[in-house]
Amino acid sequence: MNLNTIHHQAIKLVKEVGEFIKHESENFNTNKVEHKGFNDLVSYVDKEAEKRLVEGLGKILPESGFIAEEGTSNKKGDTYNWIIDPLDGTTNFVHGLPVYSISVALQQNNELVSGIVLEINRDECFEAVKGENSRLNGKPISVSQGLDLSQSLIATGFPYNDFDKMDDYLSILKHLMQNTHGLRRFGSAAVDLAYVACGRYEAYFEYNLNAWDVAAGAFIVQQAGGKVSRFNGDDDFIFGREIVSCSSEVYEELLTVLRNQWKHNQ
Structure with missing residues (x-):
């Protein structure tokens, strides 16, 4: 399996998990929020999203390891490691503010080679794979130009x-x-x-x-x-x-x- 295939299968998985998070946001119960530390919140949505990501990414790339926020897997890969935030912006999610995302990156021999950020509420998928330009929902993007x-x-x-x-x-x-x-x-x-x-x-x-x-x-x-x-x-x-x-x-x-x-x- 080549890197582009891995990348696009990961995008598909991230979008599926994004649908789960979006569905859960509609009837989220704030009483189910836990505190990992002062102002450091976590919910069953974070944990379930990470579980689904780890399981899915492990199938896409069986030899890979994980660096994941909620500690679902501590497996370390010799060559490949996924770096996962299943719900970046948990405090926003808990309070009903519509800015939160899934963040998934892949390291190969400590070099980043793939990155996916799904902004869930606007259904915007930002992604890039080594050797290619970054894209937003399939269209090329670039940083701003000519401004100080x-x-x-x-x-x-x-x-x-x-x-x-x-x-x-x-x-x-x-x-x-x-x-x-x-x-x-x-x-x-x-x-x-x-x-x-x-x-x-x-x-x-x-x-x-x-x-x-x-x-x-x-x-x-x-x-x-x-x-x-x-x-x-x-x-x-x-x-x-x-x-x-x-x-x-x-x-x-x-x-x-x-x-x-x-x-x-x-």
Whole structure:
């Protein structure tokens, strides 16, 4: 089975699980929500979605392992590993806000080779496979072109359980409020990254993230012509707990802001 076949079978599976999540959202009972930690929510929908993804992806690529948010499988693959967030934006889902997604990426020998982000409510499937351009519902997409930071709309995420870096973060927000078209906080890192990939945002940055939050979306941004790194510019954004993704024109400007204000990198 070649990579393109694996990728397209994974897209089909992700869409099927997306239908399950959409159905469950119609009559979701908030009393069934659990707390993994402060402001860290999980529901039976997250767990069941992940179970279905792990089972399905395991059939598509039997030798693969998993890095999955809810820990459904701890199997590690020698060559292939899926990185899965079954419901990115659980807090939005629980509160009935229509911005949440499924995020699935595939690593081959520690290199990202496939990424899928399904924004469930708008039925938008952002995806990319190694060697090909990123697509939205089958049509090619690219990051925005020709805009500098002052012309940019920026996405971010607010801290929800790690407030030690709050002063640095607020300093960055202040600068960007005064020097861009504005800031948005949707509550799904995967969606934010996908929106950078198709040019709806010029940039996105956030800290205190996990691999399953960013892997698929970051790969889609890269395949759409964008740049991705940590705040200090290094490329360990999958496991580095922070990410900045931009169009190429905005990247150096935003990185300078982050380096100047984010003292925890010094």
